[in-house]
Amino acid sequence: MHNKTLTELTQCLANKDCSSEELTQVFIDRIKLLDPSLNSFITINEEQALLAAREADQLRAAGKAKPLTGVPLAHKDIFCTKGIKTSCGSKMLDNFIAPYNATVVNKCNAAGMILLGKTNMDEFAMGSSNETSYYGYVRNPWDQACVPGGSSGGSAAAVAAGMTPAATGTDTGGSIRQPAAFCGITGLKPTYGRVSRYGMVAFASSLDQGGPMARTAEDVALLLNVMAGFDEQDSTSLDAPVPDHTATLNDSIAGLRIGIPQEYFREGLNPEVEAAIIKASQALEKLGAEIHEVSLPHTHLSAPTYYIIAPAECSSNLARFDGVRYGYRCDAPKDLDDLYMRSRDEGFGDEVKRRILIGTYALSAGYYDAYYLKAQKIRRLINDDFQQAFTKVDVLLSPTTPEPAFKIGEKVNDPIKMYLNDIYTIAVNLAGLPAISVPAGFVNDLPIGMQLIGNHLQEAKLLNIAHQYQQVTDWHQRQPEEV
Amino acid sequence: MQWETVIGLEVHIQLLTQSKIFSSAPTRYGAEPNTQANLIDLGMPGVLPVLNAEAVNMAIKFGLAVDANIAPRSVFERKNYFYPDLPKGYQISQYQIPVVGNGHIDIQLEDGEVKRIGITRAHLEEDAGKSLHEDIADKSGIDLNRAGTPLLEIVSEPDLRSAKEAIAYLKVLHALVRYLDICDGNMQEGSFRCDANISVRPQGQTELGTRTEIKNMNSFRYIERAINYEADRQIALIESGKQVQQQTRLYDPSNNETRPMRTKEEANDYRYFPDPDLLPLTVTQDQIDTIRAVLPELPKQKRQRFQEQYQLPEYDARVLTATRELAEYFETAVKHTQGTPKLVANWVMGDLASALNKAALDITQSPVSAEQLASLITRISDNTISGKIAKTVFEAMWAGEDNADPDAIIANRGLQQVTDSSTIEAIVDEVIANNPTQLEQYRSGKDKLFGYFVGQVMKASQGKANPQQVNELLQAKLKA
CATH class of the missing domain: 1.10.10.410 (Arc Repressor Mutant, subunit A)
Structure with a gap:
């Protein structure tokens, strides 16, 4: 049962092959079995999940069920859940019980989905390996010595290990796509503004975007239908109609123009990963797509640009964690400055502090023009690169990451190396584009991902291509043996 | 040496919206601490601001009333600093591109000359909460009721040359925002408060002297005293061979002096940057036209109308239009009386004004209504009583005799004029x-x-x- 896709589970429930309560119990048991070693959950919502599942079963018996009523999922611990701890992977919020639901959580609840628990993540979503979590690292189900990627590593590992059929994630520079690639699942970062950010603890507001993570493109489409849509509580959310993303999954991709950005295939890319991605592109060619080489000339500037803008926004976004109203407060502060300094010093981990420092510096008087303003200008150029490319092709194809999952501890002391892991994903956030990571092979017995990037609001197109690819490949069906 | 004082004012007015600038919490004054602060005002993790359209409309109203440019696109930025009553660790304000730019206000000087005072800009921002240091032993409390209250900060050019001019400007501004119904003007509650930038220079010099800023004053009297004190202090410093330091100062009314709060070197680096949670504010010409169409009559227009319609001297028209309420009182009285508008003006500006003044009441609290005063004036003009007897009747009305009904007072006291x-x-x-x-x-x-x-x-x-x-x-x- 735990191996079934979201789509299959909705069928099981609709056919009354199983009840939501049974299903929920299966996943709870599996979490209890596997998670002591994988550590992908921060909070397990057992009691409430079973209660909600029984209610879902009653609804179904009464004929009032919606398609996803009674289907379990997990939320990344960055989404506020009323009455349930929302830690954001930080000691700072270890004691924080959210007083309200994020819009995404409300939407999933309204669809009848059952919350299994809250997944582990890099602290405040800052990290690419899940090693910055206050709650300890998550292990990759394919090789427990390896990281699952980050920051949505708990969500990715939980889906890959069959502890939940689907999960939410957030992606500021690759935090859905990179762990999806490392764990062999499918993850979509939607267009900026497609999914409401209300109730999602902010890291870098102009880059953050919530999105679905599941085994297949079809499942991702199902969950995106639930998550997407305009929210008047988020001024940056897009007031555009939401299509049924499952409706076009089976469209032919014949004649589709796929661009290969040459800058994404240069040094730093593992040759085996490169070979696998080329093979994946050939599979799409066989389905009728045309492959074109394109150029994104400002690619080399995306990492420096990202590492100015994201820390700048984070330095301001995280100012509210001051020990005054909620969250961690140091013991016996001497005075106000002591309260601020020790609460923040003791409550935040090193990576978070590093980014707050960088961001504070970048916004300081005398440096603003040289760093923040300059970065915003380059951001425009990066955006223009993509728009230029989209005049020639429909989507772009690249590896999601330069290499498969690395070992736990391998890069933890080298932030630059760690940051380069996101080299193919961050430009997408800077341009606000949708992109999906799809399982596309194995290197060293570890899964790797293919990234497809679309123009604004082209999620349905990306899901269509991914689904067609998954009809002719089985990478997404493989399961880690160890678990 | 002859010194010239140069003053520029920053006035914060609290906008009369129902709810806060970025949240739906109410803005009522005087509620129990923290009962008018919702998740957004508390700066909870994950919450986002949504701009209150009414606050924008009020800013546009103000801009139109001072002949200012309304920016088609303006930007909200974050002003970052730590303080316990600032829940997010930043204040959302407009910095580089404000919604209102470049207008002016005309004031009348003591010699009757009209002087034009430039308005550099007016921008929207949120207020902070309040720290309470008195009520809790050994601890400070925080009341976030005021956090997120919409403010319009109105910045003048350094066009003012004396404390008197500054007060004249503030009074015109005060009347204007109340006419526009965008601020209740209640200075005690902090709805209208002022920071003053002050410098001095030798008469005839064009270059500005080093300025100090006096923060957060909310009484005309204190503002006048503070400016005078500060100008004298600066002159004394320079004359004794010292230099004025660029500083932020506070006025202490009990000792009538200003005291340093922080120097330029100690000033915060606010690290302003555009708030990524809010889109740039766009204002269309349609929106501006719609607001212009419903703009109320402004003090200047009303003054001219009073002179023409009621044949009043300029002085009377100016006094009677000082506030919208006073003007309304006058016009109601005129409407209900057979007496001439000039006679009504004399009564409103004379006996009524002095009685109000003595009792420290404003016109809206007058125990004698406009209709009642109108009846009294009718009785003068139809010769039922003389002007002199009318004063006696007015006193009785003020005291509440016979429900302030002049006819009843005249009858009961037998004050009717003898015309036989x-x-x-x-x-x-x-x-x-x-x-x-x-x-x-x-x-x-x-x-x-x-x-x-x-x-x-x-x-x-x-x-x-x-x-x-x-x-x-x-x-x-x-x-x-």
Whole structure:
């Protein structure tokens, strides 16, 4: 049962092959079995999940069920859940019980989905390996010595290990796509503004975007239908109609123009990963797509640009964690400055502090023009690169990451190396584009991902291509043996 | 040496919106601490601001009233600093591109000259909460009711040259924002407060001196005193060979002095940057036209109308339009009386104003309503009572006698004017008969004694005889 896709589970429930309560119990048991070693959950919502599942079963018996009523999922611990701890992977919020639901959580609840628990993540979503979590690292189900990627590593590992059929994630520079690639699942970062950010603890507001993570493109489409849509509580959310993303999954991709950005295939890319991605592109060619080489000339500037803008926004976004109203407060502060300094010093981990420092510096008087303003200008150029490319092709194809999952501890002391892991994903956030990571092979017995990037609001197109690819490949069906 | 004081003012007005600028919490003043702060005002993790359209409309209203440019696109930025009553660790404000730019206000100086004061900009921002240091032993409390209250910060050019000019400007501004119904102008509650930038320079010098800023004053009297104190302090410093330091200072009314708060070096680096949670604010021409169409009559227009429509002198029109409420009171009274508008103006500016002043009440709290005053004035103009008796009636009305109904007071006190000629004639005859000496003196050329006879007749009639008839009868009888 735990191996079934979201789509299959909705069928099981609709056919009354199983009840939501049974299903929920299966996943709870599996979490209890596997998670002591994988550590992908921060909070397990057992009691409430079973209660909600029984209610879902009653609804179904009464004929009032919606398609996803009674289907379990997990939320990344960055989404506020009323009455349930929302830690954001930080000691700072270890004691924080959210007083309200994020819009995404409300939407999933309204669809009848059952919350299994809250997944582990890099602290405040800052990290690419899940090693910055206050709650300890998550292990990759394919090789427990390896990281699952980050920051949505708990969500990715939980889906890959069959502890939940689907999960939410957030992606500021690759935090859905990179762990999806490392764990062999499918993850979509939607267009900026497609999914409401209300109730999602902010890291870098102009880059953050919530999105679905599941085994297949079809499942991702199902969950995106639930998550997407305009929210008047988020001024940056897009007031555009939401299509049924499952409706076009089976469209032919014949004649589709796929661009290969040459800058994404240069040094730093593992040759085996490169070979696998080329093979994946050939599979799409066989389905009728045309492959074109394109150029994104400002690619080399995306990492420096990202590492100015994201820390700048984070330095301001995280100012509210001051020990005054909620969250961690140091013991016996001497005075106000002591309260601020020790609460923040003791409550935040090193990576978070590093980014707050960088961001504070970048916004300081005398440096603003040289760093923040300059970065915003380059951001425009990066955006223009993509728009230029989209005049020639429909989507772009690249590896999601330069290499498969690395070992736990391998890069933890080298932030630059760690940051380069996101080299193919961050430009997408800077341009606000949708992109999906799809399982596309194995290197060293570890899964790797293919990234497809679309123009604004082209999620349905990306899901269509991914689904067609998954009809002719089985990478997404493989399961880690160890678990 | 002759010194010139240069003053620029930053006025924060609290906008009269129902809810806060970025949240739906109410903005009512005086509620129990933290009962008017929702998740957004508390700066909870994950919450986002949504701009209150009404606050924007009010800013546009103000901009139009001071002939300013309304920016088609303006930007909200974050002003970052740590303080316990600032929940997010930043204040959302407009910095580089404000919604209102470049307008002006005309003020009248003491010599009657009209001076134009430039308005550099006006921008929207949120207020912070309040720290409470008194009520809790050994601890500070925080009240976030005020956090997120919409403010419009109005920045003037350094065009003001004295404390008096500054006050004149503030009073015009104060009246204007109340006319526009965008601010209640309540200075005690902090709805209208002012920071003053002050510098001095030798008369004739064009270059500005080093300025200090006096923060957060909310009384015209204190502002005037603070500016005068600060200008004197700066002049004394320079004359003794020292230099003015660029500083932020606070005015202490109990000692009438300003004290340093922080120097330029200690100033925060606010690290302003555009708030990524809010899109740039766009204002369309349509929106501006719609607001312009419903703009109320402004003080200047009202003043001109009063002069034309009611044939009032410029001075009266200016006094009566000082506040919208006073102007409304006057116009209501005019509408309900048979007396002339000028007579109404005299009463409103005279007896009523001094009674209000004495009782420290404003016009909206007057115990005598405009309709009641109108009836009183009608009774003067239809000769039921004389102007003098009317003062007695007004006093009785003020005291609440007979529900402040002038007719009832006149009837109950028997104050009705005597206009019956034979009654007056009888009194006149009696007075003449009782004063043979004075009569003789008068008739032998001592004209001044006429007043004496009038006085005696009025006295004998207890002030009720119609003065005009008394005059006429006396003229005739004394001559004979």
